[in-house]
Amino acid sequence: xxxxxxxxxxxxxxxxTSKAVFFLANDLPPDRPSMEPLLLSVFGSPDIRQxxxxxxxxxxxxxxxxxxxxxxxxxxxxxxxxxxxxxxQLVDWGGNCxxxxxxVGPFAIDQGFVRAAExxxxxxxxxxxxxxxxxxxxxxxxxxxxxxxxYAVPGVxxxxxxxxxxxxxxxxxxxxxxxxxxxxxxxxxLDDGRTFQVSIVDAANPVVFVAAExxxxxxxxxxxxxxxxxxxxxxxxxxxxxxxxxLGLVPDRHDATKVTPGLxxxxxxxxxxxxxxxxxxxxxxxxxxxxxxxMSMQTAHRSYMVTGAIATAAxxxxxxxxxxxxxxPIGQRPIAESIRIGHPYGVMEAVINGxxxxxxxxxxxxxxxxxxxxxxxxxxxxxxxxxxxG
Amino acid sequence: xxxxxxxxxxxxxxxxTSKAVFFLANDLPPDRPSMEPLLLSVFGSPDIRQxxxxxxxxxxxxxxxxxxxxxxxxxxxxxxxxxxxxxxQLVDWGGNCxxxxxxVGPFAIDQGFVRAAExxxxxxxxxxxxxxxxxxxxxxxxxxxxxxxxYAVPGVxxxxxxxxxxxxxxxxxxxxxxxxxxxxxxxxxLDDGRTFQVSIVDAANPVVFVAAExxxxxxxxxxxxxxxxxxxxxxxxxxxxxxxxxLGLVPDRHDATKVTPGLxxxxxxxxxxxxxxxxxxxxxxxxxxxxxxxMSMQTAHRSYMVTGAIATAAxxxxxxxxxxxxxxPIGQRPIAESIRIGHPYGVMEAVINGxxxxxxxxxxxxxxxxxxxxxxxxxxxxxxxxxxxG
Numbered sequence: 001x002x003x004x005x006x007x008x009x010x011x012x013x014x015x016x017t018s019k020a021v022f023f024l025a026n027d028l029p030p031d032r033p034s035m036e037p038l039l040l041s042v043f044g045s046p047d048i049r050q051x052x053x054x055x056x057x058x059x060x061x062x063x064x065x066x067x068x069x070x071x072x073x074x075x076x077x078x079x080x081x082x083x084x085x086x087x088x089q090l091v092d093w094g095g096n097c098x099x100x101x102x103x104v105g106p107f108a109i110d111q112g113f114v115r116a117a118e119x120x121x122x123x124x125x126x127x128x129x130x131x132x133x134x135x136x137x138x139x140x141x142x143x144x145x146x147x148x149x150x151y152a153v154p155g156v157x158x159x160x161x162x163x164x165x166x167x168x169x170x171x172x173x174x175x176x177x178x179x180x181x182x183x184x185x186x187x188x189x190l191d192d193g194r195t196f197q198v199s200i201v202d203a204a205n206p207v208v209f210v211a212a213e214x215x216x217x218x219x220x221x222x223x224x225x226x227x228x229x230x231x232x233x234x235x236x237x238x239x240x241x242x243x244x245x246x247l248g249l250v251p252d253r254h255d256a257t258k259v260t261p262g263l264x265x266x267x268x269x270x271x272x273x274x275x276x277x278x279x280x281x282x283x284x285x286x287x288x289x290x291x292x293x294x295m296s297m298q299t300a301h302r303s304y305m306v307t308g309a310i311a312t313a314a315x316x317x318x319x320x321x322x323x324x325x326x327x328x329p330i331g332q333r334p335i336a337e338s339i340r341i342g343h344p345y346g347v348m349e350a351v352i353n354g355x356x357x358x359x360x361x362x363x364x365x366x367x368x369x370x371x372x373x374x375x376x377x378x379x380x381x382x383x384x385x386x387x388x389x390g
Numbered sequence: 391x392x393x394x395x396x397x398x399x400x401x402x403x404x405x406x407t408s409k410a411v412f413f414l415a416n417d418l419p420p421d422r423p424s425m426e427p428l429l430l431s432v433f434g435s436p437d438i439r440q441x442x443x444x445x446x447x448x449x450x451x452x453x454x455x456x457x458x459x460x461x462x463x464x465x466x467x468x469x470x471x472x473x474x475x476x477x478x479q480l481v482d483w484g485g486n487c488x489x490x491x492x493x494v495g496p497f498a499i500d501q502g503f504v505r506a507a508e509x510x511x512x513x514x515x516x517x518x519x520x521x522x523x524x525x526x527x528x529x530x531x532x533x534x535x536x537x538x539x540x541y542a543v544p545g546v547x548x549x550x551x552x553x554x555x556x557x558x559x560x561x562x563x564x565x566x567x568x569x570x571x572x573x574x575x576x577x578x579x580l581d582d583g584r585t586f587q588v589s590i591v592d593a594a595n596p597v598v599f600v601a602a603e604x605x606x607x608x609x610x611x612x613x614x615x616x617x618x619x620x621x622x623x624x625x626x627x628x629x630x631x632x633x634x635x636x637l638g639l640v641p642d643r644h645d646a647t648k649v650t651p652g653l654x655x656x657x658x659x660x661x662x663x664x665x666x667x668x669x670x671x672x673x674x675x676x677x678x679x680x681x682x683x684x685m686s687m688q689t690a691h692r693s694y695m696v697t698g699a700i701a702t703a704a705x706x707x708x709x710x711x712x713x714x715x716x717x718x719p720i721g722q723r724p725i726a727e728s729i730r731i732g733h734p735y736g737v738m739e740a741v742i743n744g745x746x747x748x749x750x751x752x753x754x755x756x757x758x759x760x761x762x763x764x765x766x767x768x769x770x771x772x773x774x775x776x777x778x779x780g
Contacts, residue, residue: 003532007767014442047547049450049692052404052763056446060439142393148773157437302439373442377397378768383538 098306154346488696
């Protein structure tokens with residue numbers, strides 16, 4: 001009698017402050033709807049503890065990456081990102097995860113998609129969720145991606161080898177436009193009549209920015225403080241729902257949480273301020289150019305999303321956005337084209353390569369330093385019925 | 391130049407309501423002190439998120455099992471359990487984990503330590519932490535441990551094949567005695583002068599039982615309620631410290647949290663009562679013979695430890711213990727030799743095989759039904775320096 005489980009090759013890698021299960025596209029069912037039951041099974045979802053699978057029971061540890069031969073002439077690999085819900089029967093394919101992007105280069109090198117060249121190998125990654133190219137500069141040692149180095153990412157213990165991620169031409173990842181509404185600032189009106197000024201910027205992912213003070217926040221709150229302020233987080237989610245409807249992601253704004261929980265992203269920003277991180281480290285005002293907090297799948301993100309940082313950096317360079325009004329002015333920054341965002345775990349720096357009028361800049365790329373680690377290679381056992389027969 | 395990481399074979403299995411990384415003893419350094427840095431690295435500890443390793447950032451998902459050839463003539467495999475601290479630089483080898491024990495039989499079969507025989511293969515497991523033998527009756531299909539079945543374990547979604555665990559001769563796992571103090575009840579005096587009646591029973595693991603009402607609890611609290619009652623949990627930990635000193639596990643009771651955080655176990659019990667589980671399911675009084683809550687590594691256990699259930703069942707059969715005074719009397723139970731313990735996730739049943747005078751019974755074995763699943767086989771990458779050269 002046949003065993004009731006079959007093995008599927010997989011790897012586990014940390015990318016930045018997230019962790020994901022990596023698959024080769026050829027090992028999975030051919031389309032997303034038939035991949036979803038398999039991914040949910042692999043992660044042990046839905047279950048708030050994900051005890052029967054590989055999931056880590058948080059949104060930052062319930063992510064999958066599917067890597068295959070490139071469908072884009074300028075790329076070495078295709079990379080598809082999937083956010084697997086912890087507690088719901090749901091897989092979200094809507095956007096990319098910048099942190100996990102940092103692990104795609106190392107995986108592609110270790111799997112032989114790209115010839116390993118020391119000391120640094122550049123991998124051209126085509127993210128299929130956004131249609132965008134990411135250039136990843138990965139340190140290599142002994143034919144494998146190196147993990148040892150001296151670069152620190154807030155939220156990750158110790159230091160590792162730095163991977164520089166250049167998100168090429170990030171504008172319009174979902175909507176085709178840097179400013180999907182053609183305006184740097186819009187007014188959102190909620191069901192209860194309250195109105196909020198928002199900036200909607202689509203770079204790497206679409207993100208909705210609100211001023212912290214409009215929500216009653218100072219901007220320096222930590223994730224548990226944010227989640228305790230349920231009236232404010234409900235307001236943020238309602239604002240996100242309106243924008244999701246505007247962007248055509250859901251017919252009715254009230255269904256956004258269910259239909260498109262991950263996109264657009266939403267967050268709030270404030271002027272540069274001194275604050276204390278989750279780990280109790282004091283960050284002086286002079287170390288940051290902006291104070292920012294993002295939501296992730298209806299919870300407060302523990303650090304700051306890489307794709308969110310790219311959108312934040314882009315927004316900072318556009319006259320009239322809420323971010324532009326709050327960021328440290330260019331003349332007062334150490335590096336004009338760089339934005340240091342103060343987040344709950346520390347500071348993330350994004351460097352913009354672009355030009356043109358500040359009312360409508362051309363953004364050729366945004367670069368962010370990350371680290372990654374190849375943790376495990378193996379095969380995960382899944383119920384036989386979840387793979388095509390044969 | 392050599393890569394800075396080397397692969398070590400491992401597997402991930404769920405056992406009951408816990409999840410562990412399994413290793414073959416031959417693949418690891420030869421002694422526990424040199425294994426500890428490797429295990430901490432594999433799990434990503436210390437780090438409250440364990441983001442750079444395989445840990446799941448909770449005590450129930452930060453466990454390791456090391457399996458090798460038997461050193462006991464009555465066993466098929468040796469099984470060593472390690473509790474890897476999430477946030478501290480610490481590996482605790484002091485006790486066994488009953489939930490993870492349920493995954494040892496399936497792993498031993500899948501790895502070929504025992505010839506797979508359908509429909510049920512019995513694996514004789516020697517737990518080196520306690521020196522005890524566990525007989526595991528494992529359903530087998532297609533030459534592998536079966537995962538599909540109709541047995542439900544509270545705290546695990548769905549149903550799986552039932553694995554019956556018989557803990558043979560569980561008494562005296564650590565201390566050599568069922569009642570380490572030779573008394574069914576002792577009085578603990580704390581530094582502040584308060585005194586508490588406790589029962590210390592060593593079966594599968596040593597456990598200290600306190601009456602819920604002595605701590606100001608009703609007994610039906612859920613883990614978050616328990617953890618919010620910090621005065622009561624501090625008292626429990628202080629009681630545990632005194633008993634750790636009595637048992638010779640630490641010279642000074644005030645160092646118990648640091649030196650021996652996992653042993654003895656401690657918990658509180660109450661008469662059978664109706665309550666609502668963490669998942670919102672109502673448990674009627676008639677479904678339980680005792681209400682129980684256990685602590686695990688200074689936090690409230692989300693369900694109930696298997697080894698704790700064995701000690702609880704043993705305590706229920708000994709005249710004069712706090713458990714014996716609160717458990718539903720034998721004449722009123724559906725099965726005289728069975729105890730149904732109501733815990734935060736549901737009900738766990740333990741069946742005793744024993745006899746002798748109730749003041750000093752002989753306990754030949756305690757049987758508990760569990761489920762397990764072989765989730766992944768692979769190799770985990772660890773820094774080269776953590777393995778012996780060669």
